[in-house]
Amino acid sequence: LHRRQRQMCIRDSIAFAALLPTAAWYVTGSREASRQAGAATERALGLLAADVDREARRLGTRLEDLRTSESARPFFHYQTLYSDPRGAAEGLSVTPSPLTTGTADPLVRAHFQMDAAGTVTLPTLSDRFPELTTSTDYAALCDFLGELQSAVMVADELGPGDDERVLTMSRYEWEQIALADSVYASITGLEDLGSAPARDGNGVGQVAVRVRPLRWYTMVLGTGPSLAALREVHTPAGIVLQGFAVAPVAVTEWLEGSSQSVQFIPAASAATDAVTALVGETGWALATMSTEVLDQAKSEGRRIVSEFHRNFFMVATAVIVAAAAVVWILLQTDRLARQRAAFAAAAAHELRTPLSGLRLHSEMLAEGLGDPARGRDYASTVRDEADRLGRVVSNMLDLARLERGALVTQPVAGDLNDAVRRAVERSRRRLEEAGLKTEIDLPGDTVSALFDDDALAQILDNLLDNAEKHTRSADQRRLRIAVSREGGDARIEVADNGPGISRQARRALFRPFHRPSSADRSSGLGLGLALARSLARAQGGDLEL
Numbered sequence: 001l002h003r004r005q006r007q008m009c010i011r012d013s014i015a016f017a018a019l020l021p022t023a024a025w026y027v028t029g030s031r032e033a034s035r036q037a038g039a040a041t042e043r044a045l046g047l048l049a050a051d052v053d054r055e056a057r058r059l060g061t062r063l064e065d066l067r068t069s070e071s072a073r074p075f076f077h078y079q080t081l082y083s084d085p086r087g088a089a090e091g092l093s094v095t096p097s098p099l100t101t102g103t104a105d106p107l108v109r110a111h112f113q114m115d116a117a118g119t120v121t122l123p124t125l126s127d128r129f130p131e132l133t134t135s136t137d138y139a140a141l142c143d144f145l146g147e148l149q150s151a152v153m154v155a156d157e158l159g160p161g162d163d164e165r166v167l168t169m170s171r172y173e174w175e176q177i178a179l180a181d182s183v184y185a186s187i188t189g190l191e192d193l194g195s196a197p198a199r200d201g202n203g204v205g206q207v208a209v210r211v212r213p214l215r216w217y218t219m220v221l222g223t224g225p226s227l228a229a230l231r232e233v234h235t236p237a238g239i240v241l242q243g244f245a246v247a248p249v250a251v252t253e254w255l256e257g258s259s260q261s262v263q264f265i266p267a268a269s270a271a272t273d274a275v276t277a278l279v280g281e282t283g284w285a286l287a288t289m290s291t292e293v294l295d296q297a298k299s300e301g302r303r304i305v306s307e308f309h310r311n312f313f314m315v316a317t318a319v320i321v322a323a324a325a326v327v328w329i330l331l332q333t334d335r336l337a338r339q340r341a342a343f344a345a346a347a348a349h350e351l352r353t354p355l356s357g358l359r360l361h362s363e364m365l366a367e368g369l370g371d372p373a374r375g376r377d378y379a380s381t382v383r384d385e386a387d388r389l390g391r392v393v394s395n396m397l398d399l400a401r402l403e404r405g406a407l408v409t410q411p412v413a414g415d416l417n418d419a420v421r422r423a424v425e426r427s428r429r430r431l432e433e434a435g436l437k438t439e440i441d442l443p444g445d446t447v448s449a450l451f452d453d454d455a456l457a458q459i460l461d462n463l464l465d466n467a468e469k470h471t472r473s474a475d476q477r478r479l480r481i482a483v484s485r486e487g488g489d490a491r492i493e494v495a496d497n498g499p500g501i502s503r504q505a506r507r508a509l510f511r512p513f514h515r516p517s518s519a520d521r522s523s524g525l526g527l528g529l530a531l532a533r534s535l536a537r538a539q540g541g542d543l544e545l
Contacts, residue, residue, distance in 0.1 A: 017323075019323075022315075022316050022319050025312070025315075026312055026316075029308050029312060030305075030308065032308075033304050033305045033307075033308035033309075034305065036301070036304045037300070037301025037302070037304050037305055038301065040297045040300045040301045040304065041294070041297045041298060041301055043297065044294050044296065044297030045275065045294065045297075048275050048288065048294065049275050049277070052262060052275050052276065052277045052286050052287075052288055053277040055255060055262060055277070055286055056277035056278060056279045056280075056285065056286045057277075059251070059254070059255065059264075059279050059280075059286065060278075060279045060280030060281075060282070061280075062107070062254070063107070063216075063246070063279065063280060063282060064280050064281075066105060066107060066108070066229075067214050067216070067229050070108075070214055070229060070244060071163075071213045071214045071231070074167075075167075075209065075211050075233045075235075075240070075242060076097075076177050076180075077097045077098060077099055077111075077123065078097070078099065078111055078112070078113040078121075078123055078240075078242045079097055079113075079121075079123060079177075079180060080096065080097055080100055080121075080123050080124075080125075080126040080129065080180075080181070081094045081095070081096055081097065081129075081180040081181055081183075081184045082094065082095060082097055082177055082180050083095070083173065083176035083177050083180055083183065094176070094180045094183045094184045097123045099111050099123035099124065100123055100124055101124070102124055103244070106247070106250045106253075106254070107246055107247060107250045107251060107254065108244045108245070108246065108247065108250075109144065109226075109244070109245040109246060109247035109250070110122055110124065110144050110244065110245055111123055111124075111242075111243070111244045112145075112148055112242075112243065112244070112245070113233075113240055113241060113242040113243075114148075114240070114241040115237075115238065115240055116237065116238030116239055116240070120145060120148045120149055121145075122144070122145055125142070125145060128181055129181070129184065143222075144221075144245075146222070147221040147222040147223065148221070150222065151219045151220065151221055163213050164210055164211065164212050164213065165210070165211045166208055166209070166210050166211075167208070167209045167210075167211060168206055168207070168208050168209075169206070169207060169209070170204075170205070170206060170207070171204060171205045171206065171207050171236075172204075174207045174209070174235075174236060178235075178237055207235075207236050209233065209234065209235050209236075210233070210234040211231065211233050211234075212231045212232045212233070212234075213231060214229040214230065214231045214243060215229065215230060215231065216228075216229055216280075216281060216282040216283060216284075217229075217230050217283075218266055218283055218284070219245070221245075225265075225266050225269070226245050226246065226248070227245070227246040227248075227264075227282055227283075227284050228243050228244065228245045228246065229243050229244055229246075230242070230243035231243060248264055251264045252264060255286075261288060262286040262287060262288045263286070263287050263288070264279070264284060264285075264286060265284065265285065265287055266283065266284055266285070267283055267284060267285040268283075270285055270287045271287070274287040274288060275287065275288050276288075336513075340513070351389065351392060353388075354385040354386070354388045354389040354392070355385075355389065357381060357382075357385040358382055358385045358386060358389070361378045361379075361381045361382045361385070362382055364378055365378050365379065365382070380429075384430050387426075387430075391461055391462075391465065394458065395462075395527045395528065395531055396527075398458075398527075398531045398534075398535075399512065399527055399530075399531065407534055407535070407538055408538065409452035409455045409535065409538040409539050410452050411450040411451050411452050411539045411540065412450065412451075412452070412453075413448060413449070413450055414448070414449065414450075414451060414453065415446050415447065415448060416447040416448070416449045416451065416483055416490050416492070417442045417443065417446060417447050417483055419451065419453055419456055419457070420440070420442065420456075420460065420481060420483055420492060421440065421442065422457075423456065423457045423460040423461065424438065424440055424460065424464070424481055426457075426461075427460075427461065427464050427465075430468075431464065431467075431468055431479065434468050434477075435477050436467065436468050436471060436477045436478070436479050436496075437476070437477060437478050437479065438479045438480075438481070439478070439479065439480045439481070440480075440481050440482075441480065441481070441482035441483070442482075442483050443483060443484065443485070447483055447484075447485055447490050449490040450539070450540065451539055451541075452535075452538075452539055455535040455538065455539060456539075458531070458532070458535060459532040459535050459536060459543070460481075460492075460494070462528035462529065462531065462532045463494045463528075463532060464479070464481075464494070465528065466528055466529070467479045467494065467496040467498070470496070470498035470499065471496050471497060471498045473498075473499060474497050474498060474499075476497070477496075477497065478496065478497050479494070479495070479496045480493075480494075480495045480496075481493070481494050482495075489541075501545065506545060509529060509545060510529050510530050510533045510543070511530060512526065512527055512530040513526040513527065514526050514529075514530075529543070
């Protein structure tokens with residue numbers, strides 16, 4: 001029980017010492033791996049956000065330049081026909097708007113205006129003068145005009161700007177601008193000249209037209225949200241709303257050189273998990289969802305975590321194996337220590353017993369004690385005890401040589417029958433006096449073999465001594481030694497009628513210090529079979545059960 005408790009204490013202590021730091025490493029290592037994976041994703045998001053922000057600034061600059069240039073455009077350009085007050089001469093004069101042929105900027109979808117009555121017109125479309133409609137995509141312009149008729153403003157009401165411009169002109173010049181269509185009709189002979197405005201009466205006096213700057217707004221058209229730049233123009237005839245719509249497709253094409261795949265959408269409609277950047281003061285943003293950069297970052301994060309788990313598994317396995325090896329070594333050390341303690345006790349017993357016999361019978365012979373007629377028997381006993389003592393000492397010396405790897409034999413050719421016969425005859429009297437009937441079965445012809453005579457004698461002495469010890473409980477003790485030849489090998493067989501050896505004990509039968517549980521614990525050192533097998537193998541043979 002004490003030995004088992006000691007073994008459990010050794011096992012538990014090493015398991016605690018190995019598993020505690022391993023578990024702590026797993027906790028801290030998992031956190032660090034997760035942190036590094038998160039940092040990789042954050043870095044990728046940072047790079048992606050920087051790319052999107054750079055493109056947003058570039059687009060914002062482009063749209064702001066467009067807004068600035070369009071803000072300088074005269075208000076009367078939004079009509080199909082107009083009379084430029086700065087260049088008007090005596091008489092009637094009208095000019096087609098430069099916007100009649102369409103916009104020169106690819107980002108602008110179309111220019112439009114809405115009068116005080118709510119009528120929306122495009123400078124590129126003229127129902128009254130079809131010849132002034134020069135656009136090649138007439139149907140698309142008509143569709144856009146239809147969308148504008150029902151457009152919804154998604155913004156605050158238009159307010160004044162800091163750079164509002166005031167244009168002053170004569171009333172006659174204003175009337176030419178306002179009635180440019182009629183003037184054109186009169187000039188071209190489509191209508192009576194009398195319908196054109198005259199420079200008297202109502203044409204006298206000055207008028208002021210206030211033009212506010214273009215500002216960005218979002219309109220909901222039939223096709224969805226659209227970015228537009230709008231302004232109010234305060235005229236004698238009322239407030240006119242002018243502006244232009246940005247073409248989302250053109251913006252996408254303009255951004256095709258970007259390093260990221262982005263969308264140009266209203267900022268309010270951007271997904272929460274998208275990387276976005278506002279585009280100037282437009283209220284719109286560039287947005288991008290999961291991209292290759294993010295996917296690579298997530299893949300890198302997964303690689304970091306899986307690599308930690310793989311390394312942890314390998315190291316943890318190595319630690320567990322090392323801990324198990326240490327436990328096994330300590331248990332083996334403990335077992336060897338116990339075996340050596342048992343060996344010391346057994347050796348003391350094995351040495352004390354023949355020494356006691358030697359001392360007793362030598363004193364009887366020296367002092368003439370006992371039966372004088374049995375003097376030869378006393379001398380024989382002294383010889384047997386000396387032989388027994390010699391075997392014990394020889395086994396101990398051979399054990400020392402075996403542990404040093406210095407166990408050497410010198411096999412030479414000889415007659416195996418003769419060597420076995422001599423070895424058995426040396427022990428026959430002792431065996432028969434112990435009540436063990438010994439039989440030798442030798443073939444009639446010579447069995448030649450390579451063997452070391454002294455090593456063979458030592459092997460047989462150990463086997464015969466074991467037979468004598470382990471047949472003491474048998475009713476009729478028998479021992480048989482046989483020599484035979486199998487193929488090119490010589491075979492020596494030693495058999496007795498002892499109790500046998502259990503399957504569990506067979507695995508450790510040839511280990512040093514091992515003694516079967518059925519054996520007399522006070523007899524033997526547990527070295528005989530181990531040394532006998534080592535001597536057999538040193539001669540190129542083997543010893544088997």
